[in-house]
Structures are given as structure tokens and as C-alpha cells.
Amino acid sequence: MENLSVLEKLHNSFDDKLLDSIKIISNCADTFGIRAFIIGGVVRDLLLEKPIYDIDIVVEGNAINFCRYGEENNFFQICRISEEFGTVKIRLKNNLEIDIASTRIEKYPTSGCLPVIEKLGCTLEEDIKRRDFTVNTLALCLNSKNFGTLIDLTGGITDINKKELKILHDKSFIDDPTRIIRALRFKYKLNFNLEKHTQKLCDDYLKNFNNNPICYERIKQVTKLAFSLNSAKLFDEFVFKNIYKLVSTSIRKCSGTKIFEAISTFLPKDNLSNLWLIYLACLINTQDAQKLNLNTKEMQIIVALENLLTQNPNFQNNFEIYNFFKQSPIESIICYISLTNSTAAKCYLTKLKNIKTDLNAKALIQLGYTEGKLIGYTLEKLLEAKLNKKNFSKNDEIQLAKKILLDF
Numbered sequence: 001m002e003n004l005s006v007l008e009k010l011h012n013s014f015d016d017k018l019l020d021s022i023k024i025i026s027n028c029a030d031t032f033g034i035r036a037f038i039i040g041g042v043v044r045d046l047l048l049e050k051p052i053y054d055i056d057i058v059v060e061g062n063a064i065n066f067c068r069y070g071e072e073n074n075f076f077q078i079c080r081i082s083e084e085f086g087t088v089k090i091r092l093k094n095n096l097e098i099d100i101a102s103t104r105i106e107k108y109p110t111s112g113c114l115p116v117i118e119k120l121g122c123t124l125e126e127d128i129k130r131r132d133f134t135v136n137t138l139a140l141c142l143n144s145k146n147f148g149t150l151i152d153l154t155g156g157i158t159d160i161n162k163k164e165l166k167i168l169h170d171k172s173f174i175d176d177p178t179r180i181i182r183a184l185r186f187k188y189k190l191n192f193n194l195e196k197h198t199q200k201l202c203d204d205y206l207k208n209f210n211n212n213p214i215c216y217e218r219i220k221q222v223t224k225l226a227f228s229l230n231s232a233k234l235f236d237e238f239v240f241k242n243i244y245k246l247v248s249t250s251i252r253k254c255s256g257t258k259i260f261e262a263i264s265t266f267l268p269k270d271n272l273s274n275l276w277l278i279y280l281a282c283l284i285n286t287q288d289a290q291k292l293n294l295n296t297k298e299m300q301i302i303v304a305l306e307n308l309l310t311q312n313p314n315f316q317n318n319f320e321i322y323n324f325f326k327q328s329p330i331e332s333i334i335c336y337i338s339l340t341n342s343t344a345a346k347c348y349l350t351k352l353k354n355i356k357t358d359l360n361a362k363a364l365i366q367l368g369y370t371e372g373k374l375i376g377y378t379l380e381k382l383l384e385a386k387l388n389k390k391n392f393s394k395n396d397e398i399q400l401a402k403k404i405l406l407d408f
């Protein structure tokens with residue numbers, strides 16, 4: 001790949017603010033005397049001419065010392081330092097915030113668990129070895145002498161051209177099984193395939209996986225990113241290729257297409273934050289979900305679905321349907337529809353959920369009610385009538401409310 005075309009891509013993909021920022025970092029790196037690179041998925045996306053919102057920069061050495069120098073010499077400000085990881089968030093004068101990392105060597109003392117940093121401030125070559133797929137190892141020089149030169153130590157460019165995801169060594173998935181879910185996400189996000197040997201190692205890992213200790217916090221993060229793609233095919237592969245074993249011991253039978261359709265039909269577009277969890281909740285039970293460190297709202301979605309599924313309702317009218325679903329989060333009901341195709345649940349979400357009585361407590365008081373339990377009882381009766389009877393008007397509500405008061 002020619003430098004010129006990479007530079008052209010850089011100018012096409014980065015807005016002026018980002019370009020200005022990397023030139024300032026480049027200047028700072030030149031004067032400090034350290035090699036600086038844009039690295040990882042950003043470079044992959046740059047070559048693929050995908051939009052770029054965020055960049056990762058690595059300096060070959062200690063990023064904290066480099067950033068302190070940059071701040072003292074007025075190149076940028078430091079926002080936050082993580083001493084443990086040797087990373088720094090900086091803010092440039094144009095207000096853009098960028099993460100600068102130190103090169104590092106990581107080791108996995110226990111397979112599947114978090115890596116530990118063996119050395120902070122190693123060579124670029126050593127840093128690249130800790131990464132997941134060849135297409136994610138590319139580095140783009142920022143120093144003025146080689147500005148825009150691509151460094152490809154693993155054949156990443158060839159693999160981008162072949163649209164293949166290839167791990168760097170045979171123990172990669174054993175070290176870090178979250179890479180299996182990352183691979184699945186990249187497969188569908190980038191439209192790539194797993195290279196043959198990588199696919200075999202992935203299949204072998206999952207075949208032999210038997211609830212080995214793994215870091216569920218990271219599993220949750222990567223699963224969230226993967227399911228957020230809202231891809232039916234990705235979900236089906238998660239199930240059929242046994243990737244689900246990383247999150248759950250057993251699963252319910254369900255289809256990605258059904259979930260996708262239920263989401264498209266019933267999930268409001270301004271409520272997408274838990275979209276990923278609809279895919280997960282369809283699959284796993286409460287017990288397995290507990291391992292995943294879900295927050296309270298997320299856990300509620302799983303528990304409410306399980307409650308719905310354990311009952312066997314036989315609805316006589318709309319009011320019963322309403323009462324059956326009214327406590328459940330919409331995400332749980334969408335899962336329920338995906339799994340059972342329930343017409344009652346569909347009716348609840350499209351019609352019943354939004355039905356409200358015309359009268360409220362204040363209106364009842366105007367009709368002669370005094371504050372107390374009777375108001376709650378009457379409002380419930382009005383709602384029941386409104387849900388069960390066709391064209392139950394405001395006037396009908398007033399008549400019913402008066403009758404209840406009279407009978408009382």
C-alpha cells in the first residue's frame with residue numbers, strides 16, 4: 001500500500017479537528033524524541049475507508065512521561081492518568097480528547113482471566129504481539145519523518161484485503177476467550193470471515209470448554225457490543241457455533257430472525273440502550289445471568305421474562321392481558337413475543353399498554369368522591385371497562401363512576 005493513498009485516506013476519514021490534533025501530537029513526539037503511532041482498529045477502519053470517530057494512539061515508551069512533557073510545553077492538557085495501565089487521556093486546545101497509551105507486554109497467568117502487564121514501555125513490535133487479530137495490529141507512524149507510513153508486522157494488510165480475521169498465535173483464544181466474541185462481532189460488522197486455522201482453534205476451544213474460569217465482566221462487555229449490532233445472523237451463529245457456552249450453561253431454543261423482527265416491530269427507536277440484552281435474555285436464565293454482573297435494570301429484564309415464561313395464562317379478556325404484562329419491562333415482553341409468538345403480548349404492546357382512563361382522581365373528587373381507597377378501586381374498574389368494552393366513552397366512565405359511588 002502506497003503512503004500517498006494512506007495519507008489520502010487519512011485526509012478523507014479524519015475531520016479537520018482530528019487532523020489538527022494528530023499533527024500537534026506528532027510535533028510533540030518529535031520534540032520529546034519518542035515514536036508515536038495511531039494503532040489498532042482505527043488503522044483497519046481507515047484502510048477500509050470506514051468513518052472514524054475515535055482514535056487510539058500509542059507511544060513507544062512511557063506515555064505518562066510523554067504527556068507530562070506535552071502539558072509542560074503547552075501542546076495539550078492532561079485530563080486523566082492511569083498509572084497502572086500507563087495510559088493518559090489528554091485534551092487538545094480544540095477540546096478534542098484523545099487516549100495515549102504506553103506500549104506494553106501482557107501475559108495471561110491464568111487462561112481466560114484478565115491479563116497482567118509484564119512490562120510498560122516496550123518496543124512497538126512487542127506491543128503488537130498482545131493484540132487479537134492481524135487486522136487489528138496495524139500502526140501508522142505519526143512522527144514527521146515517516147508521517148503516514150504503515151507498519152504491518154503480521155500480514156494485517158493482506159488479511160484486510162482477504163477480509164479475514166486471523167489470530168496471532170495458537171493459544172490466543174485460550175488466553176482470552178473474549179476474542180471469540182470479538183471475532184464474531186468483527187465478522188458481522190466488517191463482513192469478514194475467520195481464517196481457516198483460526199476457525200478451527202475457535203471451534204476446538206468451544207468444544208472443549210467446560211465452564212472453565214473466565215472473566216465474565218469482559219464477556220459481558222464484548223457480548224453487549226456484539227448483540228448491539230442487532231444482527232439475526234450473528235445471534236444464530238452465537239447459538240449454533242456454541243459461542244453461547246461462554247455466557248451460559250444451557251439456552252432456550254430461539255431464532256435470531258424472530259428476535260430481530262420483534263425488535264423492529266415493537267422496540268421504540270428512542271429506547272435502544274438495552275437492545276443487546278433482548279438477544280441475551282431470550283437465551284439465558286436468571287441463574288446464568290447472575291454471573292454476568294448485570295446492573296439492576298438489566299437483571300430485572302431477565303427476571304421478568306422468566307416470570308412470564310413460567311406462567312401459563314389463559315386470558316378471558318383484555319384486562320387480564322393488561323394485568324399479566326403491566327409490570328414487565330418492554331424488553332422482556334419483546335423477548336416473550338420472540339419466544340412464544342404470543343398474540344396477547346403483541347396486543348398489549350400495540351394497543352392495551354397505552355390505554356388510559358379519561359377520568360383521574362381529581363375528576364372523581366369533582367363527581368363527589370372523597371379521598372380514600374374508593375378512588376383507586378374506581379379507577380381500576382374504569383380501566384377494566386375501558387379495556388374490555390368497545391368504544392367506552394368518557395361519558396360512559398362518568399356514568400360508571402357515579403354508579404360505583406352510589407352503590408358504595
Ligand code: ATP
Nearest residue numbers: 039040041042056130131132133136137176178179
Ligand atoms: P471497534 O472500533 O469496532 O471497537 P477496535 O479494534 O478499535 O474495533 P477496541 O476494543 O477499541 O476495538 O480495541 C482497540 C484495539 O485493542 C484492537 O484493535 C486490538 O488491537 C486491541 N484489543 C482490544 N481487545 C483486545 C483483546 N481482547 N485481545 C487483544 N487485543 C485487543
